[in-house]
Amino acid sequence: xxxxxxxxxxxxxxxxxxxxxxxxxxxxxxxxxxxxxxxxxxxxxxxxxxxxxxxxxxxxxxxxxxxxxxxxxxxxxxxxxxxxxxxxxxxxxxxxxxxxxxxxxxxxxxxxxxxxxxxxxxxxxxxxxxxxxxxxxxxxxxxxxxxxxxxxxxxxxxxxxxxxxxxxxxxxxxxxxxxxxxxxxxxxxxxxxxxxxxxxxxxxxxxxxxxxxxxxxxxxxxxxxxxxxxxxxxxxxxxxxxxxxxxxxxxxxxxxxxxxxxxxxxxxxxxxxxxxxxxxxxxxxxxxxxxxxxxxxxxxxxxxxxxxxxxxxxxxxxxxxxxxxxx
Numbered sequence: 001x002x003x004x005x006x007x008x009x010x011x012x013x014x015x016x017x018x019x020x021x022x023x024x025x026x027x028x029x030x031x032x033x034x035x036x037x038x039x040x041x042x043x044x045x046x047x048x049x050x051x052x053x054x055x056x057x058x059x060x061x062x063x064x065x066x067x068x069x070x071x072x073x074x075x076x077x078x079x080x081x082x083x084x085x086x087x088x089x090x091x092x093x094x095x096x097x098x099x100x101x102x103x104x105x106x107x108x109x110x111x112x113x114x115x116x117x118x119x120x121x122x123x124x125x126x127x128x129x130x131x132x133x134x135x136x137x138x139x140x141x142x143x144x145x146x147x148x149x150x151x152x153x154x155x156x157x158x159x160x161x162x163x164x165x166x167x168x169x170x171x172x173x174x175x176x177x178x179x180x181x182x183x184x185x186x187x188x189x190x191x192x193x194x195x196x197x198x199x200x201x202x203x204x205x206x207x208x209x210x211x212x213x214x215x216x217x218x219x220x221x222x223x224x225x226x227x228x229x230x231x232x233x234x235x236x237x238x239x240x241x242x243x244x245x246x247x248x249x250x251x252x253x254x255x256x257x258x259x260x261x262x263x264x265x266x267x268x269x270x271x272x273x274x275x276x277x278x279x280x281x282x283x284x285x286x287x288x289x290x291x292x293x294x295x296x297x298x299x300x301x302x303x304x305x306x307x308x309x310x311x312x313x314x315x316x317x318x319x320x321x322x323x324x325x326x327x
Contacts (some may be wrong), residue, residue: 001031001289005039006087007048007282010079012226012257012314014048014282016040017087020055021062027053033071034291040069045298046285049222052080054087060105061097062088068221075102075164078229078275082121085109086279089121103127103164111276114261117309118278125233126272128163135166138195146242151195152185159238163273166200166220167234171242174325177206177216186218203231207244208324214254226257233273236262250276258310259317278313280306 003025006017016039018025027035036051038044050068057063064084066074081099085108089097096109104127111122130143137144137160144160152158156170168189172181182204190199199220206214215235217228232253239245247266252259260277283303289296 008083010082013079016051036067037071057100060100063100070221072221081123082279085121115313122276128271134162165230168200169203172204205235212252227255240264
């Protein structure tokens with residue numbers, strides 16, 4: 001099959017966008033998974049964290065489906081949703097839109113620039129579910145809010161939340177952050193285990209200053225990534241629940257790929273999060289893929305100039321994080 005694709009990223013979390021709205025492309029479910037595994041392989045000429053299939057919706061402005069590098073489908077992806085939001089808004093001439101995802105229709109909008117010359121979008125992250133059955137997490141209790149899981153650690157305290165992707169979040173100090181604890185723990189809960197039968201995204205969070213946090217995430221189906229949008233959103237929520245940040249106020253969330261802003265909203269016992277960050281295009285490419293043989297060729301690849309502005313932001317973020325996280 002011949003495909004035109006766009007490579008882009010949100011906070012360094014990179015994806016290929018495949019337009020099914022204007023191109024007429026169609027895929028079987030097996031083809032979607034096989035295509036993601038093929039072109040996301042970082043040992044090839046391309047490589048990415050996943051593929052975003054941009055589709056028409058019967059009731060929203062567009063639809064996004066997310067396939068991870070291992071071929072599994074994710075119910076949501078916050079960083080990917082910003083890229084989908086940009087593509088759909090620009091395609092249809094909109095500043096505000098609604099995007100259908102697996103679990104919810106989410107509001108998205110063009111936003112004031114996070115940094116000069118960076119395309120910035122705000123996306124809604126919801127629903128927020130604390131019921132352990134939504135992850136699922138097999139523990140003899142209904143929720144887990146800043147509590148230990150003794151099978152994983154005797155010292156760390158965890159919060160489990162689905163947004164709707166499943167997340168396990170713990171606040172840590174610099175020593176734990178610089179240890180191998182996160183890798184060991186993440187690999188355990190994403191391998192054969194009784195706690196998380198389908199795996200889970202694991203985030204270690206370090207509070208930097210009031211209104212500022214650093215989040216590093218091991219993503220289910222991917223491994224360590226530069227950033228995970230739903231993880232940064234869920235982590236922001238957890239810091240608000242623990243009184244470390246404020247609801248309805250912007251939180252600067254730093255990650256290995258850059259920086260976003262999150263605003264956590266509370267309506268009674270219900271929560272939602274606004275995730276605000278870049279939607280940067282890297283290049284356009286034309287490929288021919290043979291999914292039976294598991295091969296592809298790239299016939300054209302045109303780089304775009306947007307990454308230069310984002311690299312300036314990354315440099316500033318890295319210099320800032322060095323002050324807090326090294327040593």
